[in-house]
Amino acid sequence: MTRDIQFVLNGKDVAITCDPLKRLLDVLRDDFGLFGTKEACGEGECGACSVLKDSKIITTCMVPMGSVQGCEIMTIEGLRETARGKCIIEAFADGGAVQCGFCIPGMVVAAESLLASNPDPSEEDIRLGISGNLCRCTGYDLIVESIRLAAKRGKGLW
């Protein structure tokens, strides 16, 4: 059984015919070729599949397409084209936040979600803001530093 589902993906109106129980994560990767959204745990624990749904961070491994009708989805591929996204990504690069890189799209989405609600976060706020995202390489310190750097450089963006 399939359904026609329309939504906004990275600022463009899109439509897809698919099983309404197919996960948003699989649609983004398999149908739209947006491989920045990663699957690791598949159960909402690791944050690698994070995107923004109507400007709120969500884990796409838990979301059936049937609940995406009419929503605005922003993935890392859309975010990196925005001034905010560019600011975070440059801060991650300059701050040495990236090692293997697998968790980084989710971390950038989490950073955007945090800064959108709190443009001047404390270290504790940042750690809480990325607490749903697991990184097995960095030990988090350089990611935290880089988000602080993004907040400093990007004053006025959020």
Add this chain to the structure above:
Amino acid sequence: MVETCYIPKDLAEALRIRKETGAHPIAGGTDLMVSHRRGTGVVPKFPWPVIIITQLKELQKIEVEDGEVSIYAGSTCHEIEVSELVPYQVRKAASLMGAQSLRNLATIGGNICNASPKGDLPVPLIMLDARVELVSATGKRQMLLDEFIDGPKRTKLQDDELLARIIIPQPKAPFTYLWYRKIGTRRANAISKLSMSAAATVDTHGIIVDFRSANGASGPKVARSRAVEETIIGLSVDVLAERLPAFLDAYDAILSPQAMPQYRRSSTRKMLEHFLSEVSRRPDTTIIE
């Protein structure tokens, strides 16, 4: 052909589908999409037809009417955590459920209807005497949340009904002291190993006029005993210390003898001891840490 998934436009259509098919509701997906997943690129499979209710606007609001707070079933943990209409312990419990990304999806209706013994929101809600309103194509009914949750993973929801809202009554007098604690492992996404919600009202003469306490993850369902609470209601805070050991023993007896390693019992005891000794000190702060 039997549909496997329904996406109703409004509540009336959803209730008609429930009546005709008994399809199981799915809201945030944070429990059901995970428990029925089949791996990367494979569509999750459910043993029954499902009805997606995330989009139902009628189930997405939090309001106060005649002093009672109504949290509609589709409200997310995030919406609850930031709502100033919602009582402290319920907001606190919602704020400690998983990470932000989960709290943006998970709904109060799902947390209640999933009826996990470790569910976080039923604990403060049962302490607050919350009721549920169940709607169907033919009418609606209300009952205490404590009665609605029947046992582990079991509720009294009929096949043609949906949980519409949770109603939290106002206590007779505002609580003087509030307590909420959740014990888990990882702070983001921890499943409760133990959670406890308590509240007390002390009048100007130092008499405890109201006291309630509920425990989660302590047995097949939330543990609360009005009979045990009664043993300290009416007491002066001055005699609380001497009555405490008997009260703690009685409270211990309401916790399930099965699903209950010793540390849960000792932690419950210590939390109650701490909360009540703070109450007897009568501090100026409402929230006891």
